[in-house]
Amino acid sequence: MYETITYEVKNNVAWLTLNRPEKLNAFTEQLNKEITDAAKQAERDENVRCVLITGAGRAFCSGEDLAGVNEQMDHAEVLRKRYNPMVKKLASIEKPVVAAVNGVAAGAGMSLALACDFRLAKENASFVEAFIHVGLVPDSGNLYYLPRIVGHAKALELAVLGEKIKAPQAKELGLVTEVYTEEEWDEKVAAFAERLASMPTKAIGLIKRYLQKSWDSDLDEVLEMEAGAQKTAGLTADHHEGIQAFLEKRRPVFQGK
Template sequence: MFETIRYDVKDGIAWLYLNRPTKLNAFIAQMNREVKEAIKAASSDDQVRCVVISGEGRAFCSGQDLSEVDENMDHGQVLRDHYGPMIMQIRKCEKPIVGAINGVAAGAGFSLALACDFRLVSERASFLNAFVHVGLIPDSGNLYYLTQLVGQAKAAELSILGEKVSAADAVDMGLANRLISVETWEEDVNAFATRLASLPTKAIGLIKRSLKAVTELSFEDYLEQEAQGQRIAGLTNDHREGINAFMGKRKPVYSGQ
């Protein structure tokens, strides 16, 4: 079904691998489309309670495939037609999304990593806002997310100087959540995703709505959305399960509903 990515659902986790390893998983329009379709499928699949995005081979994603770029193209339209819809689909997804950054995440690959809820970084990972090196600006939502994660000053530094950020530095500056050694990479990523997949999925989706609302709404409107979110959460089976487990002094077993 997919040619540029691999997509499998197993034990509540949707694994999405960018799968153009000989091109360092560089984006072509087809890959934009397939990532979008896979995220859409994961979003509407009740079996899926966590999504992991990672890269085949040694890179996470090196950004736009330059072989698809020609001098006459309208760069803005490429974003509107291909990258924007993909990033928007990720933003709309109500399942937790983990970026498992196995190697270099450059350009739009960096942007893709930023669009995830979590970034787990392998010791081999690095981030590079390469756009400025070819006279372009960070795109695909890059600076929107980057400024929220590391602040204006650091975001300006990373995007204007275009210096590479190591995995360890990424964790230090709040760009990534966990540094994972190469030896335990797969095991630790799997454990992290499994943990997410066992949490109250509906509540996570509602938390994600509130996190987005922070940047989109006035405080007054935010409080109203928060009230609506809590109303919905209060009606879930998982809320009842959490309360019952707490009362019964046992571990809760969440269904995600």
């Protein structure tokens, strides 16, 4: 179905793997479009309760394939047509999205990881704000997500200096949730994603939606958003299952409904 990615659903997790290992999974127009399409597919599929994005081979994503860059390129149009729809789709999915960063995430590849809800990193993985090294500005949502994750001063430092951030440092900065060794990588990544897939999916979606809206809202607006979200969550089957499980002193079995 796809040429530059693989897509598989296992245990309610959609595994989306960037599959250009010989090019370090660098972006092409087709890769952008296939990621966006696969994200839409995962969003529509009721059996999918978590989306996981990773890379084939030794890299997560090295950014734009520079072989396709030329002086006549309209960078703004490339972003508007290829990258921005991809980032917006990942942001709008009301299911948890995990980046399993198995190697370097550079330039727009780092932006892709930042656009996910959680980032897991292999111990030898690294993040690089590579844009500055070719005289460009961070894009694909990078300037939006990075300061919200690490703060303004650190975001400026990373974007301007463009230095490699190794996985342990990335965890200290709050860029990643967990760092795993090579030996435990496959097992731990699957377990993390499947844990999210077993949780109350509707509640996670509401948390994502209203955390995002809270950045542009005052306290009164957030309080009202919380009230509305709680009403919606309170009507879900998962909420009723959670209450029943508490009363029966057992673990809840959520269905994402």
